[in-house]
Amino acid sequence: MFSLNVFSDSRLQQLAIAFSFFRTFGSFFFLALTAYTTDTETLTDDFLDLFETNNKSVPNPNGQIVHLTSSDFEQKTAEDMWFIMFHAPWCGHCKQLAPTWNSVAYHLKGEVNVGKVDCTANGRICQQMNVQGYPTLKIVQGKESTEYRGSRQIDEILNFALSYSSTSITAVEKEHIEKFVSNNENTFVYYYDKENPNIKELKYYLNAARTHSNSGAKFLVTSDKEMLEYLELDSNDVKTSQLVLLQDHNTKKINYSKKLSNESDLNKWIARNKYQLFTEISSQNSEEIMDNNDLVVIGFINGDSIHSWTPKFKEASRKWRSSSLSDKHNVIFTWIDGSKWTKYISKVYHLEPTDLPRIIFTKPDTEQFFDLSKNNKLIHEDDINETLEAVFDGTLEPKYIDKIITRSLKKLNKKLNAFGEMVSDHPIISALVIIVSFVAFILVSIYVIPSDYESINKIDSKMQ
Numbered sequence: 001m002f003s004l005n006v007f008s009d010s011r012l013q014q015l016a017i018a019f020s021f022f023r024t025f026g027s028f029f030f031l032a033l034t035a036y037t038t039d040t041e042t043l044t045d046d047f048l049d050l051f052e053t054n055n056k057s058v059p060n061p062n063g064q065i066v067h068l069t070s071s072d073f074e075q076k077t078a079e080d081m082w083f084i085m086f087h088a089p090w091c092g093h094c095k096q097l098a099p100t101w102n103s104v105a106y107h108l109k110g111e112v113n114v115g116k117v118d119c120t121a122n123g124r125i126c127q128q129m130n131v132q133g134y135p136t137l138k139i140v141q142g143k144e145s146t147e148y149r150g151s152r153q154i155d156e157i158l159n160f161a162l163s164y165s166s167t168s169i170t171a172v173e174k175e176h177i178e179k180f181v182s183n184n185e186n187t188f189v190y191y192y193d194k195e196n197p198n199i200k201e202l203k204y205y206l207n208a209a210r211t212h213s214n215s216g217a218k219f220l221v222t223s224d225k226e227m228l229e230y231l232e233l234d235s236n237d238v239k240t241s242q243l244v245l246l247q248d249h250n251t252k253k254i255n256y257s258k259k260l261s262n263e264s265d266l267n268k269w270i271a272r273n274k275y276q277l278f279t280e281i282s283s284q285n286s287e288e289i290m291d292n293n294d295l296v297v298i299g300f301i302n303g304d305s306i307h308s309w310t311p312k313f314k315e316a317s318r319k320w321r322s323s324s325l326s327d328k329h330n331v332i333f334t335w336i337d338g339s340k341w342t343k344y345i346s347k348v349y350h351l352e353p354t355d356l357p358r359i360i361f362t363k364p365d366t367e368q369f370f371d372l373s374k375n376n377k378l379i380h381e382d383d384i385n386e387t388l389e390a391v392f393d394g395t396l397e398p399k400y401i402d403k404i405i406t407r408s409l410k411k412l413n414k415k416l417n418a419f420g421e422m423v424s425d426h427p428i429i430s431a432l433v434i435i436v437s438f439v440a441f442i443l444v445s446i447y448v449i450p451s452d453y454e455s456i457n458k459i460d461s462k463m464q
Contacts, residue, residue, distance in 0.1 A: 043171035047221055063109030065102065070122050081141040081210050082113045083161045088120050091134040100154050104161070107154070112161045139164050144211040144267055149283040160284075168213035169206055173224040184218035185276045187246040189231060193239050194223035201241055201260040208263075208270050214284060215274040245273050248318065272330055277317040278310055281336045289332060290364040295391065297384060299335040300345055300358045306335065309357070309381070316384040323385065329392050348401055359384065361391060368398035 059080055068076060068084065076082065085101050087094035105114035119126035119134065129138060129145060137148040139161065146164075150156045172180060172189075181187055190205050192198065202221070209219035228235045231244045232253055243256035243266075254273060258265045272294075281289055281298070289296060297316075301309050317333040320326055338345055338356040345351045349369070351358055359379040362369040373379050373387045374396065390396045 040170055040172060040176060043173065047169075047171040058110055059113045060105065060109050060111065063106040064114075065105045066113065066115045068115045068117050068122075068125075070125060073117065073122070073125050076113075076115075077140045078142050080113055081139065081164060081207065082115050083108070083164075084115045084117055084138055084140050086117050086119055086126055086129065086131045086134065086136040086138065088134045089118065090120075094135045097135050097152060100152060100157070103154055104157055107158055108161055112164070114161075139211070141207045141211050142263060142267075144207075146211065146214065146284075147287060149287075164210045164213055169209040169219045169221060171221050171223075172227075173222065174226040174230055177220075177222075177227065177230060180218055180220060181246055181250045184216075185248060186215075186217040186274060187250070188217060188219045188243065188270065188274075189227070189246060190219075190221045190241070190243050191227055191231065191233070192221065192223055192241045196239065197223075198241055198260070204260065204263040204266055205243070208267050211267065212270050212274050216276050216279070217270075217274040247273070247321075248277060252321070275332050277314040277321075277333060279332065279334045281334045289334060290362075293365045294330045294332050295388075296362050296364065297331060297333045297388075298360050298362060299381075300338045300349075300351060300356050300360065301335050302339045302353075302356055303337040304339070305357070306337075309335070312381040313384075316381060319385050320388060325389065325392060331388060361387065362401075363398070366398075367401045369401060370396055370398055372396075 066076075068082075083104070085094075085097070101114070101116070108114055117125055119131060129136075129140070137157070139146045139148070141164075148157065148160050150160060170180070177189075188209075190202070192202060205219075205221070213219070225235070225238050228238070231242070233242055233244070233255075241260055243260060245254040245256070246252075247254055256266070256269055258269065260266060271292075275289075279285070279289070297313075299309060299313060313333055313335070320331055320333075336345065338351075338353060338358075342353060349360060349371075358371070359381065360369055360371045361379070370387070370391055371379065373383050374390045379387050387396070
């Protein structure tokens with residue numbers, strides 16, 4: 001049975017007024033949002049036009065692969081960002097990927113340069129780019145590079161490449177800055193003089209934004225003079241370009257104190273400060289995080305319980321950043337999904353799912369790790385900072401991820417790589433070195449290297 005509710009005239013008037021209010025409010029909100037989006041997009045387009053008017057070529061104009069060699073690799077990658085496939089002609093997996101790579105070049109027309117490097121003919125390049133297998137896909141910009149470790153599905157490859165495009169940077173004015181600060185934990189803001197922009201320095205910043213865009217940080221540019229006061233800079237100095245990091249939703253400002261004209265220093269500073277308070281280690285960022293001289297705090301946590309752990313780790317991270325030791329020692333606070341990367345955790349740290357959650361500190365460059373606190377107990381989230389102090393003052397004894405033989409072999413391998421660069425220009429010597437090294441490697445592989453060795457700094461689909 002249906003019932004019919006009859007409203008009085010006064011009730012109908014109330015409903016009409018309410019409807020009119022919400023319609024007006026909705027229209028106002030939509031217009032405000034549209035204006036905000038349009039403003040930032042227009043400012044960003046104007047900023048990128050600076051490079052168009054300074055003879056910046058359109059990337060990948062024909063949608064085709066460019067074969068890079070030793071004669072042009074350094075010059076081309078210094079000028080623009082490239083997505084490059086490092087390969088060998090005899091490599092079966094490279095041949096399988098070739099049609100997909102052609103499609104990648106076609107779909108990235110006008111967006112990202114796409115190239116290939118034959119490592120058999122350009123060995124020095126592949127050594128410098130730390131290519132350890134074929135095919136290897138990397139975003140390369142100047143001396144910075146990021147390896148793609150996802151699937152071979154074209155959609156995933158394209159999404160990875162496009163995440164490094166020019167859209168990784170946004171131009172803003174003061175009226176919109178709070179929206180970015182509230183939505184992004186780390187926000188880099190580059191102020192420049194619109195009347196006399198330093199194109200070279202801006203290009204270095206744009207390149208850095210592309211290189212580090214997968215860190216979760218936001219990269220902004222502004223020529224709004226009112227931003228100087230917001231950034232706590234000298235409001236009278238409107239001519240000098242300056243870079244400021246608004247860290248932890250602008251609870252802390254960090255000024256870049258070195259010259260913006262030094263691209264290497266700029267990248268190092270951004271790399272040191274870009275990570276969030278608590279960063280997940282994945283296949284895309286594992287090598288970058290674990291292949292440096294920083295100490296890494298890792299929480300091995302099952303993904304379904306991460307929300308209860310996040311506030312504890314963020315508080316520990318904030319406490320560390322506010323300590324005097326943080327000026328001398330860089331520490332990255334991270335977590336790994338223990339339910340996903342079980343093989344990696346077992347092989348490298350000898351932890352099983354039943355051992356989780358667990359907190360471990362690791363020094364990737366020395367392959368040391370610490371799993372016990374000063375009291376010789378498992379590290380607890382409440383004593384992370386106390387344990388960090390003990391690590392840096394030398395009162396805690398480290399453990400080693402590898403056996404002593406494996407560590408020695410790795411050191412030998414680094415020396416051989418350096419020696420390889422020296423002799424690569426001498427084909428006869430190179431041939432002899434390769435033959436001797438190959439024989440030695442076979443013998444060592446059979447009789448010396450442990451069969452269960454896994455790299456500390458790489459997580460990929462094979463490690464799940």
